[in-house]
Amino acid sequence: MSKTHEHHDHSHSHSHEHNHGKKPIVLYFIGLTLAIIALFLNETYEILQNILFSVATLTAGYHVVILEGIGETLENTRACKRFTPNSHILMGLAALGASLIGEFWEGTLLILIFSGAHFLEEYAEGRSKREITKLVELNPTTARLITSNGNIETVNVDQLKIGDHIQVRNGDQVPIDGVILSGETSIDESSINGESIPKEKTKGDPVFGSTINGTGTFTMEVTKENDDTVFSKILQLVDQNQNNQTKVGSLIKKFEPKYVTFVLIAIVSFIVLAPLLFNWTWEQSIYRGLVLLVAAAPCALAAATVSVTLSATSNLAKKGVLSKGSSYLSQLANIEAISFDKTGTLTKGKPEVTNVHFSDAVNEEELIDIIVALEKESNHPLADAILRKFETKNKLDIQVTNQIGKGLEGKYNGHCYRIGKPTSFKSVSDAFSNLNNHWEIEGKTVVYLAKDEEVIGLIGLMDVPNEQAKATIDYFKQKGIHTTLITGDSEKTGQAVAKKLGINEVIANVMPEDKSNTINEQKKRHGVTAMVGDGINDAPALVNADVGIAMGDGTDVAVDVSDLILMQNDLSKLVQSHRMSQRMNRVIWQNIIFSMAVVVFLVIVTFLGLTDISISVIIHEGSTLVVILNGLQLLRSIDPQKLNA
Incomplete structure (x- = not known):
């Protein structure tokens, strides 16, 4: 049905x-x-x-x-x-x-x-x-408009026009699509691209309505009408796909x-x-x-x-699989293609430290103590992963500053230590650059550690596949069912995960509308198609698929619009269901x-x-x-x- x-x-x-x-x-x-x-x-x-x-x-x-x-x-x-x-x-x-x-x-x-x-x-x-009330509720309703005389006035998002300037405070929801005019911040864009790691943003970078601003306050210029924002497109696609x-x-x-x-x-x-x-x-x-x-x-x-x-x-x-209709279960038996979201579906949904490399000249134990002292002052998901990885011998008290674009910085024993992304460092040895390139090809996020701006260590992090992902992909491939990874993440990361799991096809850097269109392509090329996802950005594709399958720990919206729900995010239950x-x-x-x-x-x-x-x-x-x-x-x-x- x-x-x-x-x-x-x-x-x-x-x-x-x-x-x-x-x-x-x-x-x-x-x-x-x-x-x-x-x-x-x-x-x-x-x-x-x-x-x-x-x-x-x-x-x-x-x-x-x-x-x-x-x-x-x-x-x-x-x-x-x-x-x-x-x-x-x-x-x-x-x-x-x-x-x-x-x-x-x-x-x-x-x-x-x-x-x-x-x-x-x-x-x-x-x-x-299909209940999309929760999806509608996630759409921002008000914005802080900067008027011509410089005052700030709270208005309905519907009243905003292209070219208006608005202020977004730390912790606020970005009200509409636009571009940053001033200020630096990190933004959680999981509602748009499904990725759990916030993106750092500065002047000239695009921002999207419904995403969540981090610690910085910024001003932005509106570039789209409210009905044309990426999030509004998600709403329209869900409704349109249902009706079609x-x-x-x-x-x-x-x-x-x-x-x-x-x-x-x-x-x-x-x-x-x-x-x-x-x-x-x-x-x-x-x-x-x-x-x-x-x-x-x-x-x-x-x-x-x-x-x-x-x-x-x-x-x-x-067994922990909820079906919203037996005919969806019947359709699952007939699938000829199955598409997977990456983050939180095939992967655990949060990054883990996979590689660490320090310069031979450093005291590794002391360096780990410094890393932990710096990272414990950050609320970034990468910091959580690093703190889970390293255990300290001595607790150091370091005064830490956190600058968007530069990373974490602190002084210890007369030296300045900094942890940041590779592009924030000017002088890096060939050995570290080559290692960085190698890890990035494998789909890892790399951060550098520097002492007085000289890079002395690299840490590689990745959202690793969950325990059941490989066996699940192997099962569907044995059945002759085409497997596809659809992700909002980069091509490198998508290919790295797909290679590890043996997935047939990778479609990366996609927005929600692209995911829905990809499902249409899969239907035309292969026939009956299933989609497995967990995020708001997956909702249009989940509705558009012949069988939409949500991870039970995913967003309420993904669960609401899906046909089957896998409780406890256990992909082995998908195999049992098939x-x-x-x-x-x-x-x-x-x-x-x-x-x-x-x-x-x-x-x-x-x-x-x-x-x-x-x-x-x-x-x-x-x-x-x-x-x-x-x-x-x-x-x-x-x-x-x-x-x-």
Whole structure:
């Protein structure tokens, strides 16, 4: 089932389903209660018993058969401009036929089973509307406008025009896209590019609305209208992708109208032609026609998916995978390409120190004490990684200054020590430069340590792949599924991570709109495509993909717009989900083939006059029970090696 049919079209074709609150369930249980009461009445009360069965049939089937069966048949016929029956109408006719030939209980039983299966299916589908309220709330609403006389006035972001000058204080949200006029700062741009490491910004650098300013205050010039900002584009893309999605109907739903039309034509033809061809009486012909109608009613077919999907989704929920609809799980089995965000999805989401190199002439223990003393005064994510790496022998008390563009600086024993990015140092030895280049090619962020501006050490940091990433990529590649890394990070970093994990394709330096467009390209080139992500910037791509998969520890927005959620950020659960989806589809096919075989058998024996309506109903409902029990096997956990076979 598509993500968006519910959001956009669902009100049209499934309005009955969702606009009646709890009323359908209440009516169903009233019908069930009346049927049970009728069963306990003896032959003395046969008329009352049949009345109760009839009322039970009407109440239990009111929503599913009358509203949906007849209502949707009329709607779909009008929309398609040809007769497009809903299978529910066939069940209604079968129940009516059973009652007309005096088998009231069989008619009621058909409706109770069919309607019950229908409500269970609705529950299994978990029709969850994509909720983008949290995404809207992240959009800034006010800005500090610098007026022509130099005063600062708080205004709505909607009032800002291109060319306006605004002030952004430390810790504030950047209200709109623009360029820095004065000041230096570091900005958390994870809402735009998904990267956890803040970017240092100074005069002339671009800034984006919704990102979070760090410690510096700056002034900026507005370069885009509010509706054209990168973050607004994310909102528009999420909404547009939802509305453009079409419902991926299940196999049974696609097959249903043709099957029902065929059965209706066949039954009418049978009743009309049988007296002429077989010399039957009209009474015999009508009776056998009605028996045939009951036999051909797709009751087991309707139940073929319900227990399977319920069992599969329940099993995965216990393992920490939440599905917002069983049809998304079914789609997962058919994927031919899968795209991954990098930060927080394939990687741990925070940098770690991977390489350290110091000059031979230094006292390493003392240098580590100095590094820790400098870094403990910083709130930068790189500082956290360095502090996790190094243990001090002696705690030093160093006065530290933190300058945007230069880094951390402090004096110790008459010398000035500085930690900063490579471009902030003028004179660097060839040995250090070569090592820096080598590490950068491997996708690492490098910081230099200098004593009196002479570089004496290098530290390499990287957001390393998480424990399950390699095995997950290997699994999908073994299945012949194309893997792609889509990241807002640099080409070097993307290629380094992809090489380590064995990913087929890398698309780097992408903005949210590019991620969504990449998913479109993947669909065209490969077919059914899944997207795995965790950030706000992944939201358009997650919605656009055939199956959107969110990491459970990711942003609320990513979780809200996704179809599957992997709790505890465990990628091994994605492998389990894919295996379970394939297993689920196999069991559904088993049920479909079995239920259709039963229908064919009943049609043949009915045609030969070897059965009556009671036997037909018993076999028919027995087959329904078999497919339900077959579906329940998915509640059992199977050894992963067997699943992979």
